Amino acid sequence: MVHPAQGQTVQDLAAGDLAAPPSRYVLRENKNRLTTPELAAIATIDVSRLTATATAADEEEAAKLRSALQSWGLFAVTGHGMPESFLDEILSATRNFFHLPPATKEKYSNVIAAAAAGGGEIDGETKYQNEGYGIDRIDTDEQILDWCDRLYLQVQPESNRQLEFWPPELRELLEEYTLRSEHVFRRLLAAVARNLGFNSEFFADKVGHNVSTYARFTYYPPCPQPELVYGLKPHTDNSVLTILLLDNRVGGLQILRDGRWLDIPVLTDGELLVIAGDEIEIMSNGVFMAPVHRVVTSERERISVVMFYQPEPEKVLAPSEELVGEDRPAMYKRIEAKEFGDGFWDAFAAGERTIDFLKVKVVEQQQQQQSEVAVSTSA
Ligand SMILES: O=C(O)CCC(=O)C(=O)O
Ligand SMILES: [Fe+2]
Numbered sequence: 482m483v484h485p486a487q488g489q490t491v492q493d494l495a496a497g498d499l500a501a502p503p504s505r506y507v508l509r510e511n512k513n514r515l516t517t518p519e520l521a522a523i524a525t526i527d528v529s530r531l532t533a534t535a536t537a538a539d540e541e542e543a544a545k546l547r548s549a550l551q552s553w554g555l556f557a558v559t560g561h562g563m564p565e566s567f568l569d570e571i572l573s574a575t576r577n578f579f580h581l582p583p584a585t586k587e588k589y590s591n592v593i594a595a596a597a598a599g600g601g602e603i604d605g606e607t608k609y610q611n612e613g614y615g616i617d618r619i620d621t622d623e624q625i626l627d628w629c630d631r632l633y634l635q636v637q638p639e640s641n642r643q644l645e646f647w648p649p650e651l652r653e654l655l656e657e658y659t660l661r662s663e664h665v666f667r668r669l670l671a672a673v674a675r676n677l678g679f680n681s682e683f684f685a686d687k688v689g690h691n692v693s694t695y696a697r698f699t700y701y702p703p704c705p706q707p708e709l710v711y712g713l714k715p716h717t718d719n720s721v722l723t724i725l726l727l728d729n730r731v732g733g734l735q736i737l738r739d740g741r742w743l744d745i746p747v748l749t750d751g752e753l754l755v756i757a758g759d760e761i762e763i764m765s766n767g768v769f770m771a772p773v774h775r776v777v778t779s780e781r782e783r784i785s786v787v788m789f790y791q792p793e794p795e796k797v798l799a800p801s802e803e804l805v806g807e808d809r810p811a812m813y814k815r816i817e818a819k820e821f822g823d824g825f826w827d828a829f830a831a832g833e834r835t836i837d838f839l840k841v842k843v844v845e846q847q848q849q850q851q852s853e854v855a856v857s858t859s860a
């Protein structure tokens with residue numbers, strides 16, 4: 482059972498002049514920052530140069546994209562056509578939203594029936610819905626909580642928008658950002674397909690033309706002892722690709738590479754970050770891997786605005802047949818995009834990757850069978 486008081490936002494908690502974070506947030510082992518991580522040397526890709534009729538110079542950009550996806554699974558993006566002033570406006574509006582009085586933000590609460598059910602306490606437990614403002618879902622008393630609050634909204638398809646969760650001061654900006662960042666997503670998806678030798682529409686057809694897009698505005702309050710907590714625990718994204726607009730003042734995003742955590746540098750103003758998600762890993766049969774990443778906090782507040790591009794719910798996620806062969810067996814089982822998406826939150830609360838939590842990866846089983854065969858033949 483989860484104590485209802487756990488539904489308190491981190492921002493309210495942090496405003497209470499704490500000497501140390503409460504134990505629910507404190508990591509059991511020091512998994513966080515014993516040493517100062519190195520900076521990740523990530524590539525910057527000019528998306529305006531990712532075209533189907535590429536010149537030799539543009540081919541270089543496409544090659545850079547492939548190498549970035551295969552090495553890091555993440556890269557910075559320029560040439561997206563959005564003015565720096567527009568991105569700044571989104572960041573400022575996001576900061577302003579989180580600085581509104583608690584009672585104003587409560588109107589968008591992700592606690593189910595906050596008003597009707599007396600703070601959302603149902604059968605002694607706090608119930609959360611995905612969309613809205615608050616903390617991420619708590620499933621168990623053992624769960625170590627992340628040092629962040631968020632506003633989570635479905636932005637596409639438009640017919641699925643639950644506008645009662647949309648703060649008026651973010652609405653127009655989000656509408657425009659949704660259109661513009663989908664353009665970037667589509668361009669990248671086409672380039673990723675061409676990179677693997679397919680036509681531009683190859684992945685677009687698989688994910689559908691009516692993608693499910695979610696926006697996550699995250700606020701990481703200043704933390705009195707940042708080394709004890711996660712801003713956001715290690716995870717991979719539930720997305721084909723994720724487009725991130727990051728705080729241009731404070732870093733904190735880290736990526737796991739070869740067993741070590743590396744800092745993603747604060748981006749140059751006007752740049753976006755792109756991360757490969759679980760769905761592209763499955764569809765590419767592991768040619769492109771979703772990188773494990775996390776956020777560490779500091780004594781300074783930090784914000785991010787993240788767009789997750791997911792396939793239409795009824796689409797089936799599976800390794801593309803063209804990428805499966807004798808030398809590369811299918812590494813993932815087929816799974817409906819909706820089932821995969823629903824599993825994400827269970828997995829996230831449990832601190833696991835959805836791919837592992839839902840047992841979508843099959844390669845280990847095959848390897849296990851092979852090693853069993855090896856053992857029985859050598860015996
Ligand atoms: O805030 C960030 O920098 C990254 C957030 C993130 O990884 C996510 O929302 O999935
Ligand atoms: Fe993420």
